[in-house]
Amino acid sequence: MPDAGASSSGPMGSMGYGVDSLFRKDPAVAASASSGGQTDSSTVSADRSGVASQAEVGRIFINGIRTGSLSPDDTHYAGQVVARRTGLSQQDAEKRVTDTYARAQATLKQAADKAKAAADDARKASAYGALWLFVSLLIGAFVASLAATCGGRRRDL
DSSP states (O other): OOOTTSSTTSSSTTHHHHHHHHTOOOHHHHHHHHTTOOOHHHHHHHHHHHHHHHHHHHHHHHHHHHHSSOOHHHHHHHHHHHHHHHOOOHHHHHHHHHHHHHHHHHHHHHHHHHHHHHHHHHHHHHHHHHHHHHHHHHHHHHHHHHHHHHHHHHHHO
16 A cells, blocks of 8 residues: 555545644754664664554544544654654644644645635536626627617508
C-alpha cells in the first residue's frame, strides 16, 4: 500500500505539509541529538519508522477532520509520537498537535468558504445570463412579430 502522504493527490493531499511541520525538530534539540553519535543504520531505521508515524498522525488528523474534532486520546497519542521524534516535552508536543490541527481546520473552513463564494458567484452569473437571454428572446419575438405584420401589409398592397 502506498504511503498516504507520498503525493499531493493522496488522501492527505495538502495536509501533508501540516503533518510534516509537526515533526520539525527545534534547533537546540537537533544539535544535542546530532552530538549523540547515531550510526547510519539506526538513522535509516528511524527514518522508516518516522515515515510510518507521520502517515499514522496524518490518518489521525484526517479522521479528526472527518468527525469534527480531535479526541483527547488521539491528541495524547499524536503528542507522544511528536515528542518521541522531536525531543519536545509531552505538553509542548500536544500543544503543537492541537495548534497544527486548528490550522488544518481553519484552512479547511477557509477553503469551504471560498468554494461557497465561488458557487454563489456562479449562481448569480447564471441567473444574470438567463435573465438577459430571456429579454433577448422577448425582443426577438417582438421584432419577428413586427416584421411579420409589416411583411403581411406589404404583401396585401
